[in-house]
Amino acid sequence: MKLYYCPGACSLAGHIALHEAGMPFESESVDLKTKQTATGTDFNSVTVKGYVPALQLDDGQLVTENIAVLDYLASLYPQFAFDGPLARTRLLEQLAYISTEIHKSFKPFWHDSHEDQKATASAYITRRLQYLADTIKGDFLRGDQPGVTDFYLFVTLLWAKRFGVSVPAPLDAVYERLTARPAVQATLKAEGLA
Template sequence: MKLYYSPLACSLADHIALLEAGVPFERESVNLKTKRTASGADFNAVTRKGYVPALVLDSGEILTENIAVLDWLATEYPTLGIPGNLGRTRVLEALVFISTEVHRSFKPMWHASSETQKAQAKATISKLLDILSERLAGNYLFGATPSVADFYLFVMLLWAERYDVGIPAPFVALRRRMASRPAVQAAMRQEGLISLIDSEANAHTREERDHVTG
């Protein structure tokens, strides 16, 4: 398996998922402006869509679209999903909300937009994250362990921090919790992003220690 990704792009969710699953995979970064991969290949030849994530399966088939890639990963490696009757549907429901509502709402932040449009986008994202936080069922969206939906959400929470978007308090805690996970730290290190979460991960470790010893 090979993941095409770009640092801090939505493909970080898939990168984390692969590391959480503990499966062997290759990865190659893509310059999204030039559409060249790190080895100099033409990324448009991998997928004409020209965007990440793209996951090349061992069969040679190529999966694109984050919802589909994350759903495939959770089906293939069930620890990345949630069990039960409606388990897969609930994860899909969250993935679709994160992709088509939250992710899409960030677009004015990196396209030429007025300050008013950016302020409107921030208010929309805060409201959407607020709605999503209402379904938090434990330490993570669906309970005690994270699913692929949490990995995608985590990327949105990193973007929120970068663009100064207000997020609900439970998601500040979730971002910290995620930042302290070894797979998340490994993915961030591999993408050259570890400095973004150093303080969060340390804060979480401090909280845990104070909780245990306090």
């Protein structure tokens, strides 16, 4: 299994899951501006979508879209999934929320946007983070152990800190707990972010 990632991008979530799982995997960074991978491959030849994450399976199939990549990793490593009769539904529900309501709302910060657009986005993100803070089930989103939704949340909290977006206190605590984990530190180091 090989993860194509860009340092600090949303692919960091899957990268953390792979480190947390402790099983062998490969990874290769991608320059999103030039679309070249670290070994000089044209990333557009890996995926015409041209964006990360992209997870190449051992049989050659490619999984793209963070929700699908993280759902796949949760199916492979059930310790990162949800429990209970609606487990898969709850996992997808939370992944979709983080992707569509939080991740995508950072768009104005990545582009040359007006300050008022950034302020609007910032307030929106904080409101959406607040919902997660209000429904948290323990030390992490689902309970006492982190799962793929926490790893995805972590990426958005990293961005929130970078762009000065206010983070509710319970999620700040999740961020600190995740940052303290050796696998998260190893991932940040591997991406040149530690």
